Amino acid sequence: MNIAEKIxxxxxxxxxxxxxxxxxxxxxxxxxxxxxxxxxxxAYVVGITGSPGGGKSTLVDQMVTHLRAAGKTVGVLAVDSTxxxxxxxxxxxxxxxxRHSMDEGVFIRSMATRGSFGGITQxxxxxxxxxxxxxKDYIIVETVGVGQDEIDIVQSVDTTIIVLVPGMGDNVQxxxxxxxxxxxxxxxxxxxxxxxDKTVNDIQSMIEMNEKRYKDGWKxxxxxTQAISDKGIIEILDEIDKHRKHLQxxxxxxxxxxxxxxxxxxxxxxxxxxxxxxxxxxxxxxELEATLQxxxxxEIDPYTACDTIVSKKLKKGTT
Amino acid sequence: MNIAEKIxxxxxxxxxxxxxxxxxxxxxxxxxxxxxxxxxxxAYVVGITGSPGGGKSTLVDQMVTHLRAAGKTVGVLAVDSTxxxxxxxxxxxxxxxxRHSMDEGVFIRSMATRGSFGGITQxxxxxxxxxxxxxKDYIIVETVGVGQDEIDIVQSVDTTIIVLVPGMGDNVQxxxxxxxxxxxxxxxxxxxxxxxDKTVNDIQSMIEMNEKRYKDGWKxxxxxTQAISDKGIIEILDEIDKHRKHLQxxxxxxxxxxxxxxxxxxxxxxxxxxxxxxxxxxxxxxELEATLQxxxxxEIDPYTACDTIVSKKLKKGTT
Numbered sequence: 001m002n003i004a005e006k007i008x009x010x011x012x013x014x015x016x017x018x019x020x021x022x023x024x025x026x027x028x029x030x031x032x033x034x035x036x037x038x039x040x041x042x043a044y045v046v047g048i049t050g051s052p053g054g055g056k057s058t059l060v061d062q063m064v065t066h067l068r069a070a071g072k073t074v075g076v077l078a079v080d081s082t083x084x085x086x087x088x089x090x091x092x093x094x095x096x097x098x099r100h101s102m103d104e105g106v107f108i109r110s111m112a113t114r115g116s117f118g119g120i121t122q123x124x125x126x127x128x129x130x131x132x133x134x135x136k137d138y139i140i141v142e143t144v145g146v147g148q149d150e151i152d153i154v155q156s157v158d159t160t161i162i163v164l165v166p167g168m169g170d171n172v173q174x175x176x177x178x179x180x181x182x183x184x185x186x187x188x189x190x191x192x193x194x195x196x197d198k199t200v201n202d203i204q205s206m207i208e209m210n211e212k213r214y215k216d217g218w219k220x221x222x223x224x225t226q227a228i229s230d231k232g233i234i235e236i237l238d239e240i241d242k243h244r245k246h247l248q249x250x251x252x253x254x255x256x257x258x259x260x261x262x263x264x265x266x267x268x269x270x271x272x273x274x275x276x277x278x279x280x281x282x283x284x285x286x287e288l289e290a291t292l293q294x295x296x297x298x299e300i301d302p303y304t305a306c307d308t309i310v311s312k313k314l315k316k317g318t319t
Numbered sequence: 320m321n322i323a324e325k326i327x328x329x330x331x332x333x334x335x336x337x338x339x340x341x342x343x344x345x346x347x348x349x350x351x352x353x354x355x356x357x358x359x360x361x362a363y364v365v366g367i368t369g370s371p372g373g374g375k376s377t378l379v380d381q382m383v384t385h386l387r388a389a390g391k392t393v394g395v396l397a398v399d400s401t402x403x404x405x406x407x408x409x410x411x412x413x414x415x416x417x418r419h420s421m422d423e424g425v426f427i428r429s430m431a432t433r434g435s436f437g438g439i440t441q442x443x444x445x446x447x448x449x450x451x452x453x454x455k456d457y458i459i460v461e462t463v464g465v466g467q468d469e470i471d472i473v474q475s476v477d478t479t480i481i482v483l484v485p486g487m488g489d490n491v492q493x494x495x496x497x498x499x500x501x502x503x504x505x506x507x508x509x510x511x512x513x514x515x516d517k518t519v520n521d522i523q524s525m526i527e528m529n530e531k532r533y534k535d536g537w538k539x540x541x542x543x544t545q546a547i548s549d550k551g552i553i554e555i556l557d558e559i560d561k562h563r564k565h566l567q568x569x570x571x572x573x574x575x576x577x578x579x580x581x582x583x584x585x586x587x588x589x590x591x592x593x594x595x596x597x598x599x600x601x602x603x604x605x606e607l608e609a610t611l612q613x614x615x616x617x618e619i620d621p622y623t624a625c626d627t628i629v630s631k632k633l634k635k636g637t638t
Contacts, residue, residue, distance in 0.1 A: 274597060277629065304353060305585060306592055310596065314593060
């Protein structure tokens with residue numbers, strides 16, 4: 001069996017290795033991704049995002065337990081784009097998930113690509129493809145940060161869950177602008193805390209206000225949970241199921257989503273590949289270093305330097 | 320006078336227009352940026368970041384008042400990369416700054432570039448150059464979100480201030496991994512709130528733990544403030560001044576920073592330009608649309624499609 005076949009047959013060691021290679025941007029990984037691509041598209045992908053400290057990891061942990069009890073296999077990707085220096089911080093959280101570590105039906109991995117070209121959106125998308133090809137029924141993508149990367153990532157999943165906690169005050173306000181608008185299901189976790197009703201009302205009125213956004217006919221439900229004592233988790237899974245059925249109910253929604261996914265996938269891939277190719281070239285040839293020295297000495301401005309490099313690398317008018 | 324000369328002479332309308340064009344990625348803007356580049360490098364740039372709801376806008380507002388009282392001119396850029404849909408949310412905050420709106424010595428602008436290629440890091444860097452060229456003594460870059468974009472942005476400023484509020488609990492924990500490590504000055508705002516001492520202690524021990532990071536000899540101070548009643552603001556400005564003197568005290572630090580800035584600027588510019596150029600081409604030629612249709616129909620996988628497009632656009636081995 002070649003690597004692609006091993007992955008499709010569910011070989012955990014090959015899967016783990018490919019995801020690591022994706023994260024490290026190892027060249028050979030692309031060929032494997034290409035080979036497994038025809039085997040993707042069967043998993044149902046759930047994104048979970050929201051502000052730090054909302055109990056997302058515990059929630060995911062409980063969801064995994066319930067899905068396993070229902071006989072479903074699960075892949076979990078924990079994505080963190082906010083930590084440029086120490087990669088270790090989120091590992092602590094992951095430890096909580098250890099109770100699933102002996103379960104062959106669960107595969108858990110952290111994604112934390114760094115470097116000036118980020119690329120975490122693309123690596124996460126590829127990792128989703130890998131878990132999909134290996135045959136997982138559900139893939140849960142949990143984001144740690146709350147930046148543009150996380151928004152890009154959850155935009156490409158099937159169902160997006162936004163997790164909030166009561167009494168966030170200004171934070172809800174700040175989040176409103178961005179990620180709240182992409183939620184298919186809202187979860188108020190730690191719902192025994194003071195201010196839970198207010199948070200529910202805030203979200204409720206935000207949903208009412210934005211009703212025109214929900215043009216595909218799905219109005220996001222708001223659920224109150226206490227993940228730590230397993231309260232409300234089954235309700236989340238029920239709503240995921242309802243949303244799934246909603247997405248599958250119309251051929252128009254399905255083809256629209258297929259096109260959107262292709263557009264997102266291709267855009268990210270082109271962006272990633274082109275930047276890496278150009279950077280590898282100008283780094284290896286020493287052109288980057290020589291240009292930087294010229295800029296520092298004031299011999300050239302960065303705009304002119306950039307144009308010179310790009311025009312050397314890019315074919316023009318060949319379309 | 321051409322546009323570049325108008326900007327260098329401080330013409331507010333030309334500055335506002337150029338920043339808008341940068342945000343909208345209007346082609347002509349690059350030429351103007353190139354022309355004003357030799358006039359940059361005089362302003363002192365301060366970045367302010369931290370979790371939403373920390374009172375950053377109020378803090379900036381007070382800092383502007385004090386800097387103006389000291390006869391300094393100030394530019395303020397408010398950066399928000401977290402809001403992909405509704406651009407309006409942060410405008411409310413900006414309203415607080417209106418008391419400076421009649422003051423010719425203050426220029427305030429929001430940056431909120433969207434679109435799948437983000438580009439907010441590059442637009443913000445260019446906007447800093449514009450405010451620098453127009454002659455502002457201080458430029459304050461305030462970030463609204465807390466993602467990778469914000470980290471990239473504050474990494475390119477002279478002094479980075481991290482604003483926290485007491486009692487953030489898990490949030491401090493979550494932030495620790497990322498932005499805390501890039502702070503030159505820590506500000507605990509709303510310091511009259513419960514838990515302020517604990518937050519100061521948390522940051523203190525984090526700084527002690529990471530002492531090896533501060534290899535340039537600057538150990539970040541921690542200040543307690545109540546921005547809303549102007550408490551502690553002068554102390555922030557004093558620390559900025561000390562940090563500025565520290566950076567200017569050693570030729571080695573100065574040349575290191577100059578090189579880092581050139582590297583960051585050039586990398587972002589190349590990345591931005593190359594992606595836009597390629598995308599404009601494949602969008603206009605219809606190649607992107609045709610490829611997407613093929614992917615949706617299952618005639619081609621996105622990896623192969625990406626390679627085909629990139630190899631058509633990129634010159635290979637010409638270095």
